[in-house]
Amino acid sequence: MLDPTSTAAIAAVLGAVGSGLANEAGKAAWESAGGLVRRIVGREVRAPRGHAELDGIAQQVHDAVRHDPALARAWTAFARSAPSPGRPGRVPALGASTRFFTDRDGERKALSREASRKADGRPRIAVLHGPQGIGTSALAIHWGCAEARRFPDGQLYADLRGTGTDAGGVGGTDPSTVLRLLLQQLGIPAAEIPPGHDDRQALLRACTAERRMLIVLDHARSAAQILPVLTSTPGVFVVVAARHPLPGLDAVGIPVGPLADKDARRLLAEVARAGNVPLDRAALPAVLARCAGSPFALRAAAARLTAQHWRQEGRPAADAARTAVADAIHALAPDAARALRLLAQRDWPAVGAPLAAATLGLDETSAERVLAELAAAHLMESAPSGTSGHGGTYWIRPLIREYAATEALREDGLAAAEQAVRDAVRWCVDFAEPASRAALSQGWRLGEADRPASDGTRYTDAGGALTALRDELGNLLQAVGAAEELGDTDAVFRLNQALWPVQLKMGCHDELLPALRAGVRATEARDPASREAARMHTLLGLNLTELGRWPEAESAFTAAARAERAAGHFRGQATAIESLGLLRLREWRFQEAYDCFESADRALDGVSADGEGARDLPRARALLERHRGRALRGLGQWSRAQARLESALAFFRETAEAYNTARTLTDLAETFEASGRPVDALPLIDEAIAALADEQAHYPLIHLRALRRRCVDERAGA
Incomplete structure (x- = not known):
């Protein structure tokens, strides 16, 4: 068994904890790891950025614990309770193939050859490429379904077309999002998927190692979307469907062209028969000529097989798929x-x-x-x-x-088309704001005093409202991009602010990032010193913090604080500085974090009794008390940390905030455990677990139970 205090074991634990930052258990464990590392090494050690720095910290911890049995026991206890990476929880399968499929024998044989090629260390990958409507996607799925026995460990599918905030998803789905989609299909819970691209890539490779699996990547636009998914695991076969070959991707290219006349005729007949449409054989030559071997065009034509139509319009088509769309639209009311x-x-x-x-x-x-x-x-x-x-x-x-x-x-006309988009964006805003208020009733929102009260009565509880926001997220993100193109900065800002509960409680950080960047662009273009621009910088910084892009997050928080200060908006300034402090906690820079929280508290002094955010002041100060207690715990100042945390706990108990009560109890229990008082920590842990009983807080409970096991073990060994 590997010695838990060896350099390799320490690095493995730190790496596993770092990759778990997507959920509350991981974040709490990471902060605890920082305080423990500082205590073991005897000085400030900043959180690692990358594997080289992580290995260096592991070496420092190893050098310290091998000379101090007490520190070795403390590290071993932490390592045993640290969260571990997620594990696949299901065997995924492709969706159903099309019922009517014909020919493609050559392409299917080419796929089978690559799938069964002798393992030689090269990834198995094939790219099916052809124009729109030619059937590359249908071919990939049909072959995968027919060959399911080759892949007993599952088949993964990702549509890479993208529906983000860019103009119609022109850039396609980004590689980090592709990795998340595939990991979710393997059964990894969303909150256990690492936020960082490299960690996601490593987890996918670990999940597919020594497995026989098919991965279908549909509507690919670039090699950059595909490369992170590739693995040399001999049992994994990647099939890509694209319009064109993808330069930079070393793969077997399989062109997909028009169906031969006999196969086109058979497909047309089968689809028409299934739809109970009479097949006029006299019209067939004109139909086949107009469809030009395009499966999409043939299927569309089958619904409208009347002799009169095809005898009048049966001329050959330069672009059969596009012509089929035109025919179908012209037949509409x-x-x-x-x-x-x-x-x-x-x-x-x-x-x-x-x-x-x-x-x-x-x-x-x-x-x-x-x-x-x-x-x-x-x-x-x-x-x-x-x-x-x-x-x-x-x-x-x-x-x-x-x-x-x-x-x-x-x-x-352009005006009517633009107005339709404006109306859709306005609906998205009107949908999102009441749902956001119902999902997160505490806290303040910039500008809400100037707007009519949100109607959140359609939601029975916060969970239902949050689910509604998540269900509509794709449309809301698309609306952000549309609003930016229309120059509707107000809608861009309001949508982003309304999506804050999704970011806070459900993650979705990679999905939200393009929208937040659009929000910064739009508000800065209108007025870089505005409160809206400052708020957007803060929201962007919080997102970047969770994605592990810490230097970018620091720049965002600094810009936010500067703009809020220039606008004389003390509540927003305090939030920006507090957020920077939370980033410092993540970076294990505990003294700087404490200083930020002190500065944020001073900024709150400027909020007048009737000013924006005044109603939220007691809660804001209680949160700062809790954060200061966390920073002091990281510094090893146990008694000061206890005093701050007990002050925050009194407020949250009085206001009956179960979630923040539990989080503060957890912080206080960790302070007692770290200072050698596991017996005092246990009743606090039990109270926190009870407080979360009705909160559906799965990951905080994981952390609490791990902390409890550690305290029980330490009490037994005392």
Whole structure:
């Protein structure tokens, strides 16, 4: 068994704790590790950034504990209770293949050859590439389903098309998000997925090591999206579907072209028969010529196989898939065609009746009818699982959206198309703000005194409101990008502020980062010294802190504090300085953290009795007391830490804030445990566990139970 005080074992523990920073247990353990390392080494040691610094700290800890049995026991006890990386909890499978699939024998054989190639250390990877509508995605999924027995440990799928805040997701899904999506499919809980890209990559490789798995990456745009997923594990096969070959990716390229005439005829006949559409054989030559071997065009044509239509319009198509979209749109009733054109102005990942009604100026019943008509015409599809939204939501394929959005400029005009997007953005704001208030009723929000009171009565509890925000997150992020393009800085800011509960309680940091950057750009462009710009810098800094981008986070907090000070906004200034202090705790810079919390408390003195944030002052000061106690514990100043924490605890008990009561009890218990008083810590731990009984706080409970085991062991060994 590996000696827990060896350099390798210490490095492994620190690495595991660092990769667990996505949840409360990991964050608490990381802070505890910093205080323990400082105590063992005898001086300040800043948190490591990268493996080289981590190994250096591990060596320092090893050198210290090998000469001090008491310190060795303290480290060993911590190592035994430290959180461990997540483990795969399920065997994932692909979604169902299409019922009607024909030909592609050559492409399927090429995939099978690469999948069964003799292991030689090179990753197994193939890229299926061809124009839109040619069926690369269908081929990848169909082959994977047919060959499921090759992959007994599961099949993973990620759609890389992207639906972020850029114009319709042009850049596609970023590599860190791809890794998160795949880890979630393996059963790793969201709160156990590391925030850092490198740690996610390492965890995915660990989860797939010695396994036989298929990974399908759909709608890829660049090699950069694919490279982090690759592994030399011989049993892992990666299949990529893309429009073009991907330069920079060493893979087997498999071009996918039009179906041969006989196969196109068979596919058309099968789809038409399933839809109970009579097949006019006299029209077949014109249909086949117009569809040009495109599976997408053939499926679209099968719904409209009338001799008169095809004898009139059966000329060959230069772009069969695009022509099929045009034919389908032209066959719609005018109101449905207009609806598609206006909804296509943005890449909404999940369009339901409320969003459609706002965009189109309809009531929800009429919007539901239009969506159903578009779905029946195969111009909208049920939203893929994993996107925002819930039952009864749809999305528009990129091929259809691109054509319909262009048509809107000709048929409806730029002003109408722009107004539809503005109306959709306004709906998103009106949806998000009440949900945000219901999800996190405590605290202050910039500018809320100038707006009508939010109606949060539709939510029965904070959990339901938070779930509603998370369900709609894809659309809200898309709305941020739309608002920035429209120059609607107010909407950009309000959406980002409304999404703070999602960031605070559910993470989603990589998803939110582009929106927060858009918020900083928009508010700074309007007025870099404004309170909105300052608030956006603070929210961005908190996000970057969780993602481990600490130098960027420091710059954001510094900019926020500077702008708040210039605006004379003391409450916001205190928040920015407090946030910088929390970053310093994460960096194990405990004295600087304490100084930040002191400075934030002084800034609160400037808030007038009727000023913005005045109602929240007692709670804000109690939180600062708790944070100062944490910093003092890291410095090893036990009695001062105890006094600060007990002061905060009294407030949270009086106001019946169960969650903050439990967190402060945990901090106080850790202070007692670190100072050699495990017996005094145990009743506090039990009280904290009881306080969290109805909070569904899974990860704080994990940390508390680990702390309890450590205290029990230390009491027994005393």
